[in-house]
Amino acid sequence: MFRRLLHLLFGLLLLSATALAEQRFPPPDFESGYQLPTPTTPAPRAGLMQYADVVVLLSALALALWLVYRTRSRRGITALSLFSLAYFGFYRKGCVCAIGSVQNVALALCDSHYALPVTVLIFFLAPLTVALFAGRAFCAAVCPQGAIQDLVLIKPLKVPAWLETPLGLIPYLFLGAGVCFAATGSGFLICRYDPLVPFFRFNGSELMIGLGVAFLLAGLFVGRPYCRFLCPYGALLRLATLAAKWRVRVTPDTCTQCALCQHSCPFGAMREPTGMQKREPLKTSRLRLATFLLLLPVLVGLGAWGGSQLATPASKFNRTVKLAGRYVRSLTTPDRFPMELQRVEANPGPVLAKAEEIRQQFLLGATLFGGWVGLVFGVKFISLCLRRNRTDFEPDPGTCFACARCFETCPSERIRRGWIPAELETARSKE
Amino acid sequence: MSTNPKEPVNRRNFLGAAARVAAMTGVGALLGKLAGATAAKGTVWQIDPAKCVRCGKCATACVLEQSAVKCVHAYAVCGYCELCTGYFGPEPNELTTAAENQLCPTAAIQRTYIEDPYYQYHIDEKLCIGCAKCVDGCNRYGNGSLFLQVRHDRCVNCNECAIARVCAGDAFVRVPVDQPYLLKTKPTTS
Numbered sequence: 001m002f003r004r005l006l007h008l009l010f011g012l013l014l015l016s017a018t019a020l021a022e023q024r025f026p027p028p029d030f031e032s033g034y035q036l037p038t039p040t041t042p043a044p045r046a047g048l049m050q051y052a053d054v055v056v057l058l059s060a061l062a063l064a065l066w067l068v069y070r071t072r073s074r075r076g077i078t079a080l081s082l083f084s085l086a087y088f089g090f091y092r093k094g095c096v097c098a099i100g101s102v103q104n105v106a107l108a109l110c111d112s113h114y115a116l117p118v119t120v121l122i123f124f125l126a127p128l129t130v131a132l133f134a135g136r137a138f139c140a141a142v143c144p145q146g147a148i149q150d151l152v153l154i155k156p157l158k159v160p161a162w163l164e165t166p167l168g169l170i171p172y173l174f175l176g177a178g179v180c181f182a183a184t185g186s187g188f189l190i191c192r193y194d195p196l197v198p199f200f201r202f203n204g205s206e207l208m209i210g211l212g213v214a215f216l217l218a219g220l221f222v223g224r225p226y227c228r229f230l231c232p233y234g235a236l237l238r239l240a241t242l243a244a245k246w247r248v249r250v251t252p253d254t255c256t257q258c259a260l261c262q263h264s265c266p267f268g269a270m271r272e273p274t275g276m277q278k279r280e281p282l283k284t285s286r287l288r289l290a291t292f293l294l295l296l297p298v299l300v301g302l303g304a305w306g307g308s309q310l311a312t313p314a315s316k317f318n319r320t321v322k323l324a325g326r327y328v329r330s331l332t333t334p335d336r337f338p339m340e341l342q343r344v345e346a347n348p349g350p351v352l353a354k355a356e357e358i359r360q361q362f363l364l365g366a367t368l369f370g371g372w373v374g375l376v377f378g379v380k381f382i383s384l385c386l387r388r389n390r391t392d393f394e395p396d397p398g399t400c401f402a403c404a405r406c407f408e409t410c411p412s413e414r415i416r417r418g419w420i421p422a423e424l425e426t427a428r429s430k431e
Numbered sequence: 432m433s434t435n436p437k438e439p440v441n442r443r444n445f446l447g448a449a450a451r452v453a454a455m456t457g458v459g460a461l462l463g464k465l466a467g468a469t470a471a472k473g474t475v476w477q478i479d480p481a482k483c484v485r486c487g488k489c490a491t492a493c494v495l496e497q498s499a500v501k502c503v504h505a506y507a508v509c510g511y512c513e514l515c516t517g518y519f520g521p522e523p524n525e526l527t528t529a530a531e532n533q534l535c536p537t538a539a540i541q542r543t544y545i546e547d548p549y550y551q552y553h554i555d556e557k558l559c560i561g562c563a564k565c566v567d568g569c570n571r572y573g574n575g576s577l578f579l580q581v582r583h584d585r586c587v588n589c590n591e592c593a594i595a596r597v598c599a600g601d602a603f604v605r606v607p608v609d610q611p612y613l614l615k616t617k618p619t620t621s
Contacts, residue, residue: 023574023618025510032546036506037553039614044475044583047608093587100590105461108468114605115470125458132454188591201587203496243450319596339486340599 050119053092057123057142060084061130064137067404068248072413074404077140081147089144094200098123098138099145099233100191102175103182110183110361127233131240135248139227139234140402145196149224150403152216156223156266164268165384167229168399169376175232176372180365184358186318190232223266227401238398247397251412255392261406262393269399270406273390282387289385296378300371307370308363315362324355474605476592477613480578482602485567489579490560492594499586500561500579500594502539502554505615508576511549517569517577518542518552534564556582576615583611 060080067076088097096104101124108116127138139146159167178190191197195211198204204212218225227234250261250270262270279285315321326335327344335341344351395406407413414420478489478500489500514526518540523532528542539558543551554577561579569577595603606613 023508023510025512025574027507027509027617028511028549030546030549034545034549034551037551038507039503039505041612041614042582042584044586044588044608044611047472050473095587095590104590105465108465109461112468114468115474116465116468117473118469118471119473121462121465121469125462129455129458132451132458187596191590192596201494203494240454243447243454245447245451319601337599339484342484343482343600 050117053088053096054119054122056087058126060142061126061137064141064402065130065134068137068140068402069134069246072252072404072407074408077402077404078151080141081150084142085144085147085151087144088142089148089200094144094194094197095191096120096123097145098127098143099194099231100188102233102236103178103188103190106179106182107185111185128236128240131237132243132245134246135241135244135397135400135402136234136237137402139237140404143227144200145194145231146224146227146401148196148199149216149219149226150401152219153223153266154220157221159222159268164228165380169380170229171232171235171238172376173373174230175235176369176376178232180314180369181317184315184318184361184365186315186358195230196226223268224401228267228399241397244397248395248400248402250393250395250406251410252416253412256411257393258411259393260409260411264406264409265395265400266405267399267401267403269395269401271388271390271394271396273392274388275391279387285385285387289382292378292381292385296375296382299374299378301374303374303377304367304371307373308367310370311363311366312359314366315359318355318358318362320351321355321358321362324352327351470607473608475581475583475588475608475611476586476595476603477581477606477611478579479602479604479613480575480580480615482600483563483566483579484600484602485563485570485579486599487563488597488599489594490562492597493561494587494589494593495585497585498561498594499581499583501556501559501582501585502561502563502566502577503580503614504552504554505576505578505617506551507617508574508615509552510574510576511545511551512573513548513550515542515550515552515569516572517565519568534568536560536562536564540565552577578615580612580614 060083063080064077067073067080088094096119101120104114104116104120105124107114127142130137141147174190178188181187181189193208193211195208195215198209198212199216215226222228255273257273257276259272262272316325323340323344327341327348329335330338330341411420490498493499514523516534518534519526519532520534525532530538533540537558537560539555539560541553541555543553545551563579566577566579569575592603604613
């Protein structure tokens, strides 16, 4: 009866030998015919189901394009948004999404040990390819983060340009930081600081729930604050729309320049005809453009230098670097939570070498990130100097989420749909 | 992709088309670069029991209110110790199921009698919070038949696992979705 206890005491004496080459206590021979149970292994969501997600994504994208370009239906877009919110948001719990997939791609490019699931690659590429041809149809009705914000928008206020322009640069910086962190294997910042995912999961840290509530409260009055001022994938899509072949057109035929569409856009995406704007003399514009063109390399250089200075502090966000630092400090002063140091103490060489390697990666990554920041600011200055000629009201394809709100406010569209009797219109034009 | 006859080829359209071609080339190059690095199967998160240091963070770091990590019992590895150091706290008053003797804070381990002097220890997953107290007891003094695993009926498979980020032993790994568990098995006797 006490044999096992004796075994245990014996085992305690031999504790130093931690390697479990064989069991300390051999299993007994049962005489009662006892059958050893096997541990249960509940299956994860089947691998095939993730292809179902891809099919849903592609169908939703196609449907969004059809709704924006063919039927021009705001009601259809809202219905599709609700579906996307239910499926990608509440059913799939917001993972994996196109916004986060940027980091998987960056990690796969830089870490040969990481195998990128094909489905994640499709989540990254499909909305981007669509944006290259037809604008941000993904943002319109497929992205659950966009959908939840679009649905809470009740009283849109106009964000003044002096605030909107600088805030609109944040997504590019967040994109750069997220890619830099993912590429060095330091974690997925974009996923960690996604304020809307806690709603999909009904759970999250206090910080993220607080941020999520703040974003949604702001979203009551400011159209889609996350999409406009934070979303890094949005920044990528915005770049892609520069080359978009087809653009959202407000009016089905001729623009009467009534500016109703401009008032209907909650996202400040509508650009007025240039004839309506006050303009400075051409010479001043040219001089300013030349100045900022010359300034661009200076800004990039300054940014790169600043980034390289930030490399060491930034690398401390990496777990391995942090651990190596703690190990080195623990040699002189005892650490407060030594359990984490066990694996370093057992074999410090590889961890210290890995930490050094990551520090080097951060030096490159932070320099590139700094250069990127300089480039973003420089290009923004230049784009503000460019003079464009527009004869009609047009949505800016980079800012436009293709939400279809403006279509139904356009008088020409209302006539086309028969909402205003055509004879009324002809009578008015005769006057 | 035919050109629209209504739209004349002006500088803006030409630049747009050139940018589009360049971007598509970039996308193509990205695809080519990633072709070797992609996996048709998805991955899920799992704990490598050999690396787990039983720090207890699994219980609190998961994005779910009740962690997706639970204790699993590999019965084939279990020594069926009378003084089970996974079940009983240090220096138990007596070897009974009385609450003061138990190590598990939620009484998630069910102890059932098999034959003298052996008892079977079974994890009630509804109660288990993944705190690793029993795992520590069993690994420290016993065979280590109790170990932690991500339970995939609960895990939402976050893109970046919130526990992996703080795991003291760096024990979280991505595993193929068709082999989602890293179970302990009976060591082969040499």
